[in-house]
Amino acid sequence: MKRRKHTITSIICAAAVMSFCTPVGVLAEDETHTLTLLDFNGDVMAQLAVPAGEKPDLDSVDTSVLSEYISVDTEKRFSSWSEVPETLTEDMTIQALYRQMTISLESAPTKTEFYDNFGRIRLTGLVVTITISTQLPEKDEDGSFRIETDKVDISSACTTSPQTLDEAFADGNYPTVNVYPPGSDKPIVSYTISYVSNLGDADMDGLITSADASYILGIYSDLATGKKVTFAAGQTKRCNVNGDGMIDAGDAALVLDYYSDAATLEMPSWEDILSQ
Ligand SMILES: [Ca+2]
Numbered sequence: 001m002k003r004r005k006h007t008i009t010s011i012i013c014a015a016a017v018m019s020f021c022t023p024v025g026v027l028a029e030d031e032t033h034t035l036t037l038l039d040f041n042g043d044v045m046a047q048l049a050v051p052a053g054e055k056p057d058l059d060s061v062d063t064s065v066l067s068e069y070i071s072v073d074t075e076k077r078f079s080s081w082s083e084v085p086e087t088l089t090e091d092m093t094i095q096a097l098y099r100q101m102t103i104s105l106e107s108a109p110t111k112t113e114f115y116d117n118f119g120r121i122r123l124t125g126l127v128v129t130i131t132i133s134t135q136l137p138e139k140d141e142d143g144s145f146r147i148e149t150d151k152v153d154i155s156s157a158c159t160t161s162p163q164t165l166d167e168a169f170a171d172g173n174y175p176t177v178n179v180y181p182p183g184s185d186k187p188i189v190s191y192t193i194s195y196v197s198n199l200g201d202a203d204m205d206g207l208i209t210s211a212d213a214s215y216i217l218g219i220y221s222d223l224a225t226g227k228k229v230t231f232a233a234g235q236t237k238r239c240n241v242n243g244d245g246m247i248d249a250g251d252a253a254l255v256l257d258y259y260s261d262a263a264t265l266e267m268p269s270w271e272d273i274l275s276q
């Protein structure tokens with residue numbers, strides 16, 4: 001009996017010692033919770049042990065590994081986490097949300113003929129867009145993350161190789177021009193351009209002068225009165241300066257503009273005159 005009493009006393013003492021050595025408050029401070037991180041597909045990509053009451057260090061997670069090319073023109077990157085908890089009071093799971101960017105060629109350059117062999121390559125007619133689809137933390141009624149879509153015209157930010165008409169026509173009259181979206185080394189479109197010389201030299205004497213304007217007006221008059229007009233090879237193109245399919249006073253006026261520019265400018269530009 002005496003021995004049993006001793007045993008109970010020992011248990012009570014041991015319990016008292018344990019209680020003294022490991023107070024409840026210390027237990028809570030040592031407690032950690034697990035933050036499970038899911039990738040775009042919902043698979044576990046990492047787990048963080050977060051001390052209770054502390055903010056998880058999400059900056060330590062390398063989200064660049066999530067970047068992937070769906071196709072040559074479509075890239076998926078990390079956008080945000082579905083939730084960024086301030087502190088953890090229990091185990092938690094959050095998911096990486098993506099931003100998908102697709103570059104699209106809506107329209108290739110329509111201007112393929114150039115009348116200068118210097119200056120920049122004008123990308124008239126080019127339309128390149130980037131469609132950005134971003135997953136949002138909010139979910140729709142089906143339980144999927146909502147997706148916000150935006151489309152941006154990036155045509156004016158596209159660059160070319162070669163960069164200028166000088167470079168393009170240095171090796172011949174029908175060079176290929178590659179067009180690159182910003183930040184890309186893969187052309188979105190490649191096309192051939194050509195240089196048409198002698199635009200406006202209607203009388204084909206090798207010079208562009210007021211005589212060409214008169215010549216064009218003469219043709220216009222003849223055509224208007226039903227006279228038969230014959231042209232040498234390539235002559236109609238020289239006369240129809242604005243390319244609208246007719247030879248008329250408008251073309252003569254453009255020739256005079258060029259002739260006027262030639263008197264004052266070192267390098268008169270048909271492209272500048274035609275784009276005004
Ligand atoms: Ca001429």
Ligand SMILES: [Ca+2]
Binds near residue numbers: 239240243248250
């Ligand atoms: Ca015309």
